[in-house]
Amino acid sequence: MRVVVLGGGYAGLLLTRKLEDRLPADADLVVVDDTGDHLVQHELHRVIRKPSLTDAITIPLTELTDRAEVREDTVTGIDTDAKTVSLGAGGELDYDAAAVCLGAQTAFYDLPGVEEHATPMKRLEHAARARRDFEGVLETGGGTVVVGGAGLSGVQVAGEFAALAREEGVADDVDVVLVDRSADVTPGFPENFRQAVRGELDRLDVTVHTDTAVTAATADAVEFADRDPLGYDQFVWTGGIRGPDALDGDRPDVRGTLELAENTFAVGDAARVVDADGAVVPASAQAAVRATEVAARNLLASLEETDGFDPRLEQWRFESPGWLVSVGNGAVAQLGADILTGKAAEVVKSSVGVAYLAEHGSLRNAIEVVREDVEGAPDLPTLD
Numbered sequence: 499m500r501v502v503v504l505g506g507g508y509a510g511l512l513l514t515r516k517l518e519d520r521l522p523a524d525a526d527l528v529v530v531d532d533t534g535d536h537l538v539q540h541e542l543h544r545v546i547r548k549p550s551l552t553d554a555i556t557i558p559l560t561e562l563t564d565r566a567e568v569r570e571d572t573v574t575g576i577d578t579d580a581k582t583v584s585l586g587a588g589g590e591l592d593y594d595a596a597a598v599c600l601g602a603q604t605a606f607y608d609l610p611g612v613e614e615h616a617t618p619m620k621r622l623e624h625a626a627r628a629r630r631d632f633e634g635v636l637e638t639g640g641g642t643v644v645v646g647g648a649g650l651s652g653v654q655v656a657g658e659f660a661a662l663a664r665e666e667g668v669a670d671d672v673d674v675v676l677v678d679r680s681a682d683v684t685p686g687f688p689e690n691f692r693q694a695v696r697g698e699l700d701r702l703d704v705t706v707h708t709d710t711a712v713t714a715a716t717a718d719a720v721e722f723a724d725r726d727p728l729g730y731d732q733f734v735w736t737g738g739i740r741g742p743d744a745l746d747g748d749r750p751d752v753r754g755t756l757e758l759a760e761n762t763f764a765v766g767d768a769a770r771v772v773d774a775d776g777a778v779v780p781a782s783a784q785a786a787v788r789a790t791e792v793a794a795r796n797l798l799a800s801l802e803e804t805d806g807f808d809p810r811l812e813q814w815r816f817e818s819p820g821w822l823v824s825v826g827n828g829a830v831a832q833l834g835a836d837i838l839t840g841k842a843a844e845v846v847k848s849s850v851g852v853a854y855l856a857e858h859g860s861l862r863n864a865i866e867v868v869r870e871d872v873e874g875a876p877d878l879p880t881l882d
């Protein structure tokens with residue numbers, strides 16, 4: 499029997515760990531990931547300001563898995579009828595059960611010039627490029643940095659640019675502009691959360707244009723539906739997501755069972771999940787992690803003999819304890835009806851990232867993140 503997990507992000511890694519414990523000893527478990535590393539993507543924006551975090555948020559999957567075979571390869575297609583996966587290196591991988599955990603890719607919506615001129619923010623190389631471009635802006639005496647899309651990633655990216663400009667003592671020379679076609683930042687989140695995020699952006703002097711839809715970009719200006727073009731020196735695009743190329747760019751709809759096809763499940767951002775309550779689950783690390791328990795149980799159930807009957811699959815319900823967003827050195831935490839900002843929110847944000855690394859990554863990486871977080875803490879223990 500062979501079970502394949504496609505992608506080693508939040509969904510892929512946590513599902514793999516559960517399957518390692520629960521699959522029969524003679525079952526093959528294969529994880530296919532195009533980088534071979536687990537990227538703690540919700541900290542990616544921080545690499546713009548602190549490139550030294552790169553190593554802390556990138557962990558080889560082989561260090562995080564036990565019995566699973568890790569294959570560094572690109573999934574190019576999935577045939578759910580034939581139960582085969584096509585791989586970039588050539589060849590196919592047959593499976594008895596599969597989990598598609600390939601995450602999402604950046605959507606440019608065919609807006610003329612946007613993909614050509616903007617830097618997306620999904621992978622390490624994107625954060626590194628954003629850092630390099632920002633240094634280029636500083637070398638020429640400053641300028642305008644436009645971030646398109648004010649969701650979780652755009653807000654945090656804009657916050658990093660603004661904080662970096664402050665750290666470099668050039669805040670007056672750099673105008674960080676965050677634009678979104680929605681009426682507010684972090685659209686879809688509760689109003690008190692949105693207001694608090696807006697407050698943190700204001701504190702860092704980030705210029706926010708809402709109700710502002712980007713329509714196109716040239717080499718030096720972003721164009722909008724209802725506003726004059728804005729000249730830019732750097733342009734980052736976090737304006738939307740689409741499904742992985744291996745699914746032809748689609749984020750297929752799955753219900754709370756996470757079943758994509760017989761014996762094939764989709765977990766995390768790769769699919770648009772409508773949960774047991776009929777609610778659309780937000781694409782997020784938090785949701786990807788939380789879905790893995792039901793995904794593991796349903797995948798295992800799909801492998802059981804059922805004498806021709808459909809397997810009994812559970813329904814997943816997304817229940818979020820709250821949301822956290824960092825804005826430069828500040829943070830906003832929504833915990834139930836409560837909103838925290840300032841030091842308390844920063845502590846919560848930092849500890850969540852560190853707890854994730856300590857539990858699912860490695861203690862060494864968690865300590866590296868703490869070291870970066872806690873100014874003047876060079877005496878933290880090392881694990882050498």
Ligand SMILES: Cc1cc2nc3c(=O)[nH]c(=O)nc-3n(C[C@H](O)[C@H](O)[C@H](O)COP(=O)(O)OP(=O)(O)OC[C@H]3O[C@@H](n4cnc5c(N)ncnc54)[C@H](O)[C@@H]3O)c2cc1C
Pocket residue numbers: 504505506507508509510530531532533535536537539540541542543571572573574599600601602619620650651652654655742744765766767768781782783784785786822823824
């Ligand atoms: C800057 C930024 C900040 C964010 N902040 C937050 C936050 O504060 N809170 C929150 O909940 N979420 C946040 N998110 C969103 C969160 O990171 C994603 O929702 C989450 O990563 C989705 O997890 P996943 O496992 O579905 O996909 P991913 O984590 O994207 O993992 C997908 C994996 O599949 C691999 N892969 C992709 N395509 C292929 C292929 N064809 N073949 C083989 N392997 C492939 C990738 O290399 C990757 O390892 C943020 C995202 C960004 C970019």
